[in-house]
Amino acid sequence: MLIQILVNAISLSLIYVLFSLGLTLIMGIFDICNFAYGEFVMAAGFVTYFVVGKWGLPYIVEPLAAMLLVSLLGIIFEKGIFNPMRNRGGLESALATFGASGVLQTGALILFGGMPKGVPPLMSGQEKIGSIYFSLDRIPVIVGGLLMISLLFLFVQRTKLGLAIRVLQQDQEAGALQGMNISNIRIVVWIVAGCLAAAAGVLLAPIAYVDPFMGSGLLLKGFAVVIMGGLGSIPGALIGGFTLGIVDSFGMTYLGTYSYMFAFGFIMLVLLIRPQGLLGKR
Numbered sequence: 001m002l003i004q005i006l007v008n009a010i011s012l013s014l015i016y017v018l019f020s021l022g023l024t025l026i027m028g029i030f031d032i033c034n035f036a037y038g039e040f041v042m043a044a045g046f047v048t049y050f051v052v053g054k055w056g057l058p059y060i061v062e063p064l065a066a067m068l069l070v071s072l073l074g075i076i077f078e079k080g081i082f083n084p085m086r087n088r089g090g091l092e093s094a095l096a097t098f099g100a101s102g103v104l105q106t107g108a109l110i111l112f113g114g115m116p117k118g119v120p121p122l123m124s125g126q127e128k129i130g131s132i133y134f135s136l137d138r139i140p141v142i143v144g145g146l147l148m149i150s151l152l153f154l155f156v157q158r159t160k161l162g163l164a165i166r167v168l169q170q171d172q173e174a175g176a177l178q179g180m181n182i183s184n185i186r187i188v189v190w191i192v193a194g195c196l197a198a199a200a201g202v203l204l205a206p207i208a209y210v211d212p213f214m215g216s217g218l219l220l221k222g223f224a225v226v227i228m229g230g231l232g233s234i235p236g237a238l239i240g241g242f243t244l245g246i247v248d249s250f251g252m253t254y255l256g257t258y259s260y261m262f263a264f265g266f267i268m269l270v271l272l273i274r275p276q277g278l279l280g281k282r
Contacts, residue, residue: 015145015203021234029189039108045204
């Protein structure tokens with residue numbers, strides 16, 4: 001029973017990590033909360049539903065289509081919200097994303113209805129190893145999540161664009177003085193964050209349901225992970241996502257409806273001990 005819960009916890013943690021890494025990139029570069037980031041996951045979920053559930057296309061089309069759509073959505077946010085409001089306060093930009101969240105949710109509700117929709121998993125059934133049963137639908141989540149996280153760290157650590165993003169997280173003025181094209185790098189950040197949100201939505205859809213509000217609960221936990229890990233810290237988001245996923249999974253198993261209280265109580269305890277987060281510097 002313990003190992004089965006742990007497998008579920010790892011798959012849930014990877015979804016939290018992917019989502020939180022995207023939030024961390026946006027907050028690290030723009031220093032603004034994107035309250036519509038949950039709707040990026042929702043958009044990817046509906047792409048998954050139509051590509052696999054309705055049209056029966058190959059599974060390889062699903063992540064590619066979702067990443068393309070959500071990356072375009074991120075670029076629209078940059079050009080339509082963040083760039084025009086760059087000289088205003090962070091509160092106005094955050095409120096604009098909050099309004100965009102409502103628009104996207106309402107639009108999805110009008111177009112697709114409010115009934116939850118299921119997506120067939122890539123793998124189904126159970127596999128028995130000794131006395132332990134594993135749900136096969138969790139395997140693509142674990143493999144896909146680990147692959148996306150590995151690609152992100154390779155991109156951030158091994159490429160010039162990744163280095164530029166790390167520089168801008170530390171000091172954007174210094175980056176501009178070095179001749180960096182800040183506008184183009186911001187577009188890249190939105191594309192990367194969009195791909196992470198798309199991956200989270202694609203992996204979440206087969207093990208949950210797709211509906212216009214599927215990103216709302218994930219947004220709350222994503223912000224909790226980012227704060228617990230330390231604002232702007234990519235390793236902190238990784239550690240925080242795994243921590244919350246494991247705590248949440250065991251809480252849901254043993255506490256049921258009280259799992260939220262247990263999970264967020266744990267986060268409050270961490271922040272009481274270390275207010276700047278696990279790996280935060282300020």
